[in-house]
Amino acid sequence: MPRQDRISLAEMARRSGAMLRRGDSAHFDPSKGVPPTLADLTESLFFSPGDGRIWLNDQRMLLIHGSAMGHLRRELIDTLGLERARGLLTRAGYVSGARDAQLVRERWPGGDAAAVFMAGTRLHALEGVVKVTPLSFEFDIDRGTYEGEFLWEHSSEDDEHIAAYGIGTEPACWSQIGYATGYVTSLFGQLVVFRELECRSMGASVCRVVGRHAAAWGDVTEDMRYLQAKDFQRLAEGGALPAAPRVAAPAAERQAPAGDRHEIVGASSAFNSACHQLERVARTQATVLFTGESGVGKEAFARRLHGISARAANAFVAVNCAAIPETLIESELFGVERGAFTGASTSRPGRFERADGGTLFLDEIATLSLVSQGKLLRALQEGELERVGGTRTLKVDVRVVAATNVDLQAEVKAGRFREDLFFRLNVFPIHLPPLRERRDDIPLLMNHFLRREAARHGRHVTGFTARAVRALLHYGFPGNIRELQNLVERGVISADEGAPIDVRHMFRREQLSQEALLAIGAHGSLEPPGDGREGAGVANLLQHLQQALGGEQVPLPEVEGRLLHEAVQASGGNLAAAARRLGLSRAQLAYRLQRAGGG
Numbered sequence: 001m002p003r004q005d006r007i008s009l010a011e012m013a014r015r016s017g018a019m020l021r022r023g024d025s026a027h028f029d030p031s032k033g034v035p036p037t038l039a040d041l042t043e044s045l046f047f048s049p050g051d052g053r054i055w056l057n058d059q060r061m062l063l064i065h066g067s068a069m070g071h072l073r074r075e076l077i078d079t080l081g082l083e084r085a086r087g088l089l090t091r092a093g094y095v096s097g098a099r100d101a102q103l104v105r106e107r108w109p110g111g112d113a114a115a116v117f118m119a120g121t122r123l124h125a126l127e128g129v130v131k132v133t134p135l136s137f138e139f140d141i142d143r144g145t146y147e148g149e150f151l152w153e154h155s156s157e158d159d160e161h162i163a164a165y166g167i168g169t170e171p172a173c174w175s176q177i178g179y180a181t182g183y184v185t186s187l188f189g190q191l192v193v194f195r196e197l198e199c200r201s202m203g204a205s206v207c208r209v210v211g212r213h214a215a216a217w218g219d220v221t222e223d224m225r226y227l228q229a230k231d232f233q234r235l236a237e238g239g240a241l242p243a244a245p246r247v248a249a250p251a252a253e254r255q256a257p258a259g260d261r262h263e264i265v266g267a268s269s270a271f272n273s274a275c276h277q278l279e280r281v282a283r284t285q286a287t288v289l290f291t292g293e294s295g296v297g298k299e300a301f302a303r304r305l306h307g308i309s310a311r312a313a314n315a316f317v318a319v320n321c322a323a324i325p326e327t328l329i330e331s332e333l334f335g336v337e338r339g340a341f342t343g344a345s346t347s348r349p350g351r352f353e354r355a356d357g358g359t360l361f362l363d364e365i366a367t368l369s370l371v372s373q374g375k376l377l378r379a380l381q382e383g384e385l386e387r388v389g390g391t392r393t394l395k396v397d398v399r400v401v402a403a404t405n406v407d408l409q410a411e412v413k414a415g416r417f418r419e420d421l422f423f424r425l426n427v428f429p430i431h432l433p434p435l436r437e438r439r440d441d442i443p444l445l446m447n448h449f450l451r452r453e454a455a456r457h458g459r460h461v462t463g464f465t466a467r468a469v470r471a472l473l474h475y476g477f478p479g480n481i482r483e484l485q486n487l488v489e490r491g492v493i494s495a496d497e498g499a500p501i502d503v504r505h506m507f508r509r510e511q512l513s514q515e516a517l518l519a520i521g522a523h524g525s526l527e528p529p530g531d532g533r534e535g536a537g538v539a540n541l542l543q544h545l546q547q548a549l550g551g552e553q554v555p556l557p558e559v560e561g562r563l564l565h566e567a568v569q570a571s572g573g574n575l576a577a578a579a580r581r582l583g584l585s586r587a588q589l590a591y592r593l594q595r596a597g598g599g
Contacts (some may be wrong), residue, residue, distance in 0.1 A: 003431035014547060023114035024138040034115040036108045039123050043467055044107070045126065050472065051439070057103050058443035058469050060128070070160025087175045089224040093178025100124075100179075101186035106447070106463050113139075120183040121150070130155045130176055130207075137211075139188065145213055146184065146192045151497035153205035156198040174226070175209055179213060181227065193223045264300050265448045270433045274301065281428045282309045287380070289425045290403040292432035297478030298403040299363060301432060306359040311399060314358030317351050322364040329372050334379070335387040342527045350384055355398045365425070366400045366411055373418045380424050400425070434478040435484065442473055449488040450501075461495045475510070482541065561596035564589070 029036075044057040054061045070440075076085035097120065104111070104119045117139070121132035130241045137148035144164040150172065161172040171177075173196055191214040197278050198208040214220050264275070281288055290298040301317060306316045324332050335350030339520055351360060368376065379385045411417035435503045437441065446464065455462055464472070468491070477483050487510075491501035563582070567589075571577035579589040 002321050023112075023117060023537065025114070025134055025136045026138075028114035028118065030118070031410060036104060036111055036115060036119045037123075038126075040108075041126055042284060043121050044103075046470060051440065054474075055469070055473060056100075056123075056127075057107060057466065058446060058464070058473075059099060059103060060443075066128075066156050069156070070163060073157075073160055074164045074351050080528060087226045090178035091175040092203040093175030094227060095178075096175070096181035097179035097184075098184025101183045105187065116529055116559040117184070117187065120180070120187070124176070124179060129179070130157075130173070130432060145216070146188065146211065147213075147216065148211045150180075150186075150207055150209045150211075152196075155200060155207055158207065159570055160370045165201075168201055169202050170202065170206070171196035171347045172201035173199060173209075178227070180209065180289060181223075184403055184413040191220075193217055193220050196224070202447070263448065266303050266438065269440075270438045271441055274432055276306055277313060277428075277430050279308065281305070281430075284428075285399055287399070287425055287427045288401045289407075289408075289427070289429045290432060291403070291429060292405065293434045293480055294405045295482035296434060297481050298432060299406075301430070302361045302401045302403065306361075306399075309359070309399070311358050316359050316361065317357050318354040318361040318363065320353050320363045326369050326372070328367065330375060331388045333372075333376065334385045337387045348385070350385075351392065352379060352385065352396050352398055357398075357400055358398045359399045362402045364404060366406045366408060366417060370416075370418060371392070373421045377418065377421045377424060377510050380421075435480045437591065439473060442484065443469075444482055444490060446472060449485050450492065453485075453489040453492040454527070457489075457492055459492050460498055462498060462500045464491075465500045468501055468503050468506065471503045471507065491509075527557075560592070564593055564596055568593070 033039075043054070045061070073085070073089065076088060079085075080088070093214060100120060100123045104116055104123075108116060108119075114137075117137070118267050120133070121134060125131050131154050133151040133153065135149040137146075137150075139146040139148075155173050155176065157173045157176055177194050180382040181192060182530070184192040185195075190394055191293070192211055194209055195209055195216055195217075196209050198204040198206070200207055217223075264271075266272075266275075276400070278301060288302075288305060290301055292298060302318075303316060306312060319332065321329065333349065333350050333352055335353055336348055338347045347385055362376075378401055383397065384393050408417055408422050410427070412419045413420050446469075448454055448465070450461070453459075472484070472487070479486070487506040490508075491506040494505035495501045564578075567578040567581045568575065571581060575589055576586045579586045582589065
């Protein structure tokens, strides 16, 4: 059989970062603990009970009753018919498998080929779907071959299908077949089809599943029938998997063209709503007002609006009204005629003229004075302007998009903003919520900024540690998306080359929440993980020691003595090395050991 191989990062990059070389069950020994192990995967699952979220690394998960899924399954079958319901569930499983493959690739980019493959079977079990026992597998990407046989036990799909319909003549693990196909296909970059040859829903004691590369099966028309849908536009991961079935990305994951530093990225319901509003108004000529806190991405949305409108071929001109002195705002917006004032030696167009035929974005519009607001109103209403010092009336065709981080209605009531201008701007308002209210977007934004900043700074980092992911998911982000971008950029610069970004690489003086996420520890219990920063909270350390010692009291001499002896033991009896571990000199360690009775 082909030998098991370890992939270099260069090889992974050469193969679009998605394909492993070769491996087989004969050379894979799970007892050796080659990452990603079951423990590694288990530690990636953590809970945030305070805000109702469960995460598998950076992907949100759901803990849902099996009977509820069974009810949904039956409703789909009874409403849509067995064939359409099977297709929907198979495709949903494919997306789930593809996402798990993405998680494993990004978290363990240099992992052992067979271990990375086996991670899919372990994740499927960890997610409570089915216990997978591999009988044999062999794959060789260079030759384009894959062959695997597995047993599925305790299938959740079979439990619910049998409860609803009893024993039949057809296999029923539809979403599980989709998951296996999606995981392996996405991982290796070519279509691998799984078929269920025996199933509990057909009366077998366990399910027996075989996966092969498409060519080995011959005709896969029937398999593809359940994996294809005519309204699906993109692959689950946005990549180009050769001959793989096309599946839809979430409708919210709309992005600007690749390479645009103003891409909008997200998957939350709030982001999805904003995108739908954006697409609806883009086809019109209406004025748009973006509202939201500083840093939520108002300019990025404005640029996206321009990019999908009929004005995309013309200029997008951005003006930060707060950055222009009041004495210059009129000339900046409307232009200057030669000789209008001292120093005006030439005529020059203003921002309105430069945006003619395109879009003018006015950020922080609430900072304009009442005088400037009046002149802006005329330009908006009449579509015409006069340069400062000029006598000609110039016609302009400009779509105005404005943005503010304050409540303009409150400003109107306070007399600081013209009511007529507010109504002229507020034709189609789009509110962008703060990042703390759209946490589902954080993982997507993390990976987006990681790729962009690593390329910009010429650095190579391998992602985020589990505790870094936990910290970011639970951070309040007063600076919103802009702050997240800064934290990731800082992490890219601070992390070691070829290593992941940890909490200490990103956070300096920022205050992390004391409400820790709960992670599954080595013994399967929920534990509050540390945040990974120097100087972690004393309260957390005290609580940890209380739990470890099984009481309210923490006898300091006993704890110190134990710590000293464990440091010496971990250093193989080398006192100098043990002292370095504890931040002591060798003499200080020897003295403390003697005092503790271990000299």
